[in-house]
Amino acid sequence: MSNGFVMRSLDEVRFWSRIMKEHSLFLKLGFRCDDTQLIHEANQFYAVFEEIERRSNAFTSETDPEVIKRFNVEVHNAASRIWAFKRKVLGLILSCQLPGANNFPLLVDHISREAFYFRNRLEELNTGRLDPLPDAIINENVFFLRIMADHAKFIGHLLDPSERQLVEQSRNFSHDFDQLLFQARDLESMRPQSQTVPLLDQFLDQNRISVKSLRDFKKTAKELIESCRIKSIIHPLLADHVFREAERFLIIIDMLESSLTKTSAG
Ligand SMILES: [Fe+2]
């Protein structure tokens, strides 16, 4: 347990607790106004993650690692609970018990996958059990490429159908990321033989190029939405949210790449 552990933990918790807080808001906005119990539950999660976010910002690199370890356990529990809530909502939608509500099933599944990822990261941090680098490279990319492919699909479906050009662009991104995801899964099934430095390095380079262009597209969409220049039912905060998740993926790609080149130089 060290300073590195504290900083890694705080970085994950600060990023993902804000994300979980916003998911609660998006869920709430998608419920029907009569679903007061679900709205109430969503509000409670919003408060829980807002408080976690506040506490994570109050800790510093000097905080006792044991304190952070206990904090991570608490956050882990909250992440598990919001995951269960999201899966329950998915069940209600898929059994047609929320007719007319406005959250796509894929979106609810998507945000539950993000909660599960967050939960796992906390577990890995606390037990010190990290994937070996080549596995981490493939696993992180399989996770995030799917997330990016979903985002492109959500944007395409939440833009007004009359925004033909932007809808078309979203569809192209969705297609590109589906292809990248298939490539990642191929690399996954070919492991461990596929885990050579040149192949992994090329894999990261290729993904980085596409994530950068999707990130730029999201940035443009976010600015257009914020200035009310395009027609959509996308909440400005959702536009910003998916933009931040692309930025996060880029940071992870760079981190993985630098560990990979360090390993191969050593
Ligand atoms: Fe998200």
Ligand SMILES: [Fe+2]
């Ligand atoms: Fe997302």
